[in-house]
Amino acid sequence: MFNNLSSLNAYLASRRSGKPRDMVAPGPDAAQLDAILHLALRTPDHGKLFPWRFVTVGDRDAFAALLEKAFIATNPDARPAQIEAAIASARFAPTLVLLLYAPQESAKIPLWEQQMSVGAVGMNLLHAAHAHGFVASWITGWASYDPIVREAICHGDEQIAGLFYIGTAGQPLEERPRPEPAEIVRNWP
Ligand SMILES: Cc1cc2nc3c(=O)[nH]c(=O)nc-3n(C[C@H](O)[C@H](O)[C@H](O)COP(=O)(O)O)c2cc1C
Structure with missing residues (x-):
């Protein structure tokens, strides 16, 4: 994709998130998703602890059922329309990957560094x-922090770092405010 530095810069300048509810097919096929996950794992990680996992969600109906069970447990009086709205995200986008934080015991590497990784x-x-x-x-939404969802997806101390929706933009992407470096950069001393 990048045959020179300016196309890499253009790539970095053009990346932005899309709304999961607006994502349509195609999403990545199995080989593309495998390649995407390989690239994602080329990530700095002090001590080679690999404090992360992926969970690919193949059965969206099962994920929707899990979210429904979790939402009703916390909101027993919820009306059907509220439940439907709360779990709609289970079926957004062609591809859904959960990223888990899997903290590793280490005398040397603080958890903070594992969280950054x-x-x-x-x-x-x-x-x-x-x-x-x-x-x-x-x-992240509510589901990442829900104990029933976490229990169903995570092992041990793992936490859900986020739901990653991947697909094709069905609507033009909206830009969001970005700070100017001058606003957030200072010299020292
Ligand atoms: C850890 C994390 C959790 C987020 N959770 C949500 C969320 O639950 N709901 C939401 O509308 N946006 C959430 N966002 C923000 C979206 O990802 C947002 O669309 C994104 O920051 C846009 O930036 P980008 O265009 O540079 O990708 C989250 C961002 C991060 C980093």
Whole structure:
């Protein structure tokens, strides 16, 4: 895709997230998704602890059923329309990958560094999807923090770092405000 530095810069300047609800087919096929996940794993990780996992969600109906069970457990009086709205995200976009934070015991590497590493995997995953010509989005939403969802997806101390939706933009992507470097950069001393 990049045969010179300016096309790489154009790529970096053009990447932005799409709304999962607006994503349409095609999403990545199995080989493309495998390549995207390989690229996402080329991520800095102090101590080679690999404190991250992916869960690809193949059965969206099963995921919707899990979200429904979790939502009703927390909102027992929810009306059917509220439940429907809360679990709609289970079926958004052609492809859904969950990124898990899997903290590793280490005398040397603080958890903070492991948390930063999983965040870097998330960013890399967005870049890898974009580099393959897809649009992607990183959403935590309520489901990432729900104990029933976490119990069903995670092992041990793992946490859901986010739901990554990947597909094709069905609507023009909206730009969002970006700070100017001058606003957030200072010299020291
Ligand atoms: C860890 C994390 C969690 C997020 N969770 C949500 C969310 O639950 N709902 C939401 O609307 N946006 C969420 N966002 C923001 C979206 O990903 C947003 O669309 C994105 O930051 C847009 O930036 P981009 O265009 O540079 O990709 C989250 C972002 C991050 C980094």
